[in-house]
Amino acid sequence: MSGDEAEFAGVRDLSRDPLDGDPAVVAYLGDRYDAVREFGALLADQGELRGLIGPRELGRMWERHLLNSAAVVPFLGEGVVVDIGSGAGLPGLVIAAMEPSRRVVLVEPMERRCAWLREAAETLGLDGVTVVRGRAEEVREVVEADVVTARAVASIDKLVKWAAPLLADDGRMxxxxxxxxxxxxxxxxxxxxxxxxVGSVHSAPTVPGLEATTVVTLTRS
Known part of the structure; x- marks a missing residue:
């Protein structure tokens, strides 16, 4: 067992979440259910200890975090995804778990969160993940995105100012x-x-009974 695996050798238990194992969740994620669940279990095990999530989130990990993050995947299009302000890995590590062949770059300014992202990606075997420490406006020389994503980082006007320079010529958000x-x-x-x-607002439902996620896409005019 590697050092990273030893650090994550905790309970990895999502059983406090009523949606854990729900057939509708399994059906929505298909053959990527186990990979997304494993990430959620790591986050449940380590998230509160490492200041990534609050204690109240353990019983609603699927609804508030995992499914919410997974809902953006149909709107990504092709190419390299850059998740700015990745924090706990939401949505970046969920995207990587759902699409393991895709290159996903996680941009995060806090070193302790970067350490978590690297360790989680290694433990989950997500070889397409790269972690870059810094703010979006600081990494323009080393990061180029086909699509930029973000969750709970800032308002749209701020996100565009920070992240639009990262986009390829035909990139999107x-x-x-x-x-x-x-x-x-x-x-x-x-x-x-x-x-x-140009912006569009989309309703992105996941499983019956849960409020649909809202996704905003920004495409070149």
């Missing part, structure tokens, strides 16, 4: 947002125009 997404788009209209991006 797929952002996990809340109910204020339409208002955020309106407030960001001048920033979007300057960046030559």
């Amino acid at each position: 797929a952002l996990l947002k809340g109910r204020s997404a339409t208002d955020e788009l309106e407030k960001a209209k001048y920033v979007l125009r300057k960046a030559r991006l």
